Amino acid sequence: MGPRKRKNEDALEDEKEVDNITKKEEAVEEERGGRKRSRGNKYIGAHVGIQGGIWKAVESCVEMGGYSFALFLGSQRSWKRPALDQKAAEKFQEQRCQHGFDPAHILPHGSYLMNCGSPKDDVFEKSQALLVDELNRCSLLGLSLYNFHPGSSLGTITTEQCVEKIAGAINHAHQQTPSVVTVLENMSGQGSTVGGKFSELKSIIHKVRDQTRVGVCLDTCHAFAAGYDLAAEGGVTAMLDEFDQEVGLHYLRAIHLNDSKGKLGCHLDRHEDIGKGNIGISAFRDIVNEPRLDNIPLILETPGRPGFEYPEQIELLYSLCETK
Numbered sequence: 001m002g003p004r005k006r007k008n009e010d011a012l013e014d015e016k017e018v019d020n021i022t023k024k025e026e027a028v029e030e031e032r033g034g035r036k037r038s039r040g041n042k043y044i045g046a047h048v049g050i051q052g053g054i055w056k057a058v059e060s061c062v063e064m065g066g067y068s069f070a071l072f073l074g075s076q077r078s079w080k081r082p083a084l085d086q087k088a089a090e091k092f093q094e095q096r097c098q099h100g101f102d103p104a105h106i107l108p109h110g111s112y113l114m115n116c117g118s119p120k121d122d123v124f125e126k127s128q129a130l131l132v133d134e135l136n137r138c139s140l141l142g143l144s145l146y147n148f149h150p151g152s153s154l155g156t157i158t159t160e161q162c163v164e165k166i167a168g169a170i171n172h173a174h175q176q177t178p179s180v181v182t183v184l185e186n187m188s189g190q191g192s193t194v195g196g197k198f199s200e201l202k203s204i205i206h207k208v209r210d211q212t213r214v215g216v217c218l219d220t221c222h223a224f225a226a227g228y229d230l231a232a233e234g235g236v237t238a239m240l241d242e243f244d245q246e247v248g249l250h251y252l253r254a255i256h257l258n259d260s261k262g263k264l265g266c267h268l269d270r271h272e273d274i275g276k277g278n279i280g281i282s283a284f285r286d287i288v289n290e291p292r293l294d295n296i297p298l299i300l301e302t303p304g305r306p307g308f309e310y311p312e313q314i315e316l317l318y319s320l321c322e323t324k
């Protein structure tokens with residue numbers, strides 16, 4: 001690869017102008033009828049809230065200029081939640097169709113309570129049940145993907161035993177539910193979480209019976225914290241090559257776009273705004289120009305700061321795309 005291109009602020013501003021015009025034209029066309037929501041081959045968006053109704057997630061994404069989104073499927077605080085309201089689910093589907101989102105560009109994020117690798121029997125049972133419930137919610141919403149953190153051994157069982165439990169929970173959920181793809185997220189390697197190394201993701205996938213229903217979402221902050229050097233020149237290419245060799249690119253269903261507050265290999269899960277952390281803007285330029293990442297959701301989970309919230313970060317990322 002040649003030397004990195006660094007554009008000055010003015011050039012970025014110019015590109016933003018052009019992009020805004022393209023965006024408006026596309027928005028108008030979209031209104032004219034049934035067109036898919038897209039802006040080139042990259043589907044950049046963010047994790048949006050579901051306050052006031054799950055269907056509101058769709059509009060929130062549109063309002064911030066996103067082309068893909070993540071959302072939670074219910075409260076993050078309780079194991080047992082009221083069933084998803086049928087009317088709310090229908091409204092969500094209406095909104096999704098109206099705005100032209102493909103289900104493959106919507107990536108629900110699993111509950112943080114879940115630990116499908118837990119050595120504690122009660123937690124494992126509850127996690128297994130919650131996984132089934134969440135996949136059923138996805139089906140009700142007409143969604144095809146479901147992303148979750150694989151699990152943690154809590155340091156009391158081996159990684160292999162933990163992997164076994166996670167794959168067991170996935171196999172159980174696949175038996176109980178139709179068609180939704182369970183998407184494993186790579187971890188930062190904090191504590192005793194499993195999935196920081198690509199080899200661990202591979203081990204889980206190998207134990208899943210229906211491999212058409214398992215995939216991976218790569219979080220850039222987690223990868224960097226786990227030791228994959230995205231900040232180095234060619235770092236994005238190197239990570240994807242390694243992922244392809246170790247796991248297989250056909251399993252890659254999504255990317256979480258996060259810069260990192262922590263240093264390379266720190267194992268800390270600390271998200272930072274795009275270009276403001278230790279990964280840096282060059283890696284994100286490479287990501288939005290990487291053809292292997294076409295047509296999958298690229299989702300921000302950054303903290304945001306005044307004047308640089310999701311809309312600005314999405315716009316910045318689109319401005320870095322060299323081919324439109």
Ligand SMILES: [Zn+2]
Pocket residue numbers: 109149185
């Ligand atoms: Zn996550």
Ligand SMILES: [Zn+2]
Pocket residue numbers: 219221222269270271
């Ligand atoms: Zn994270």
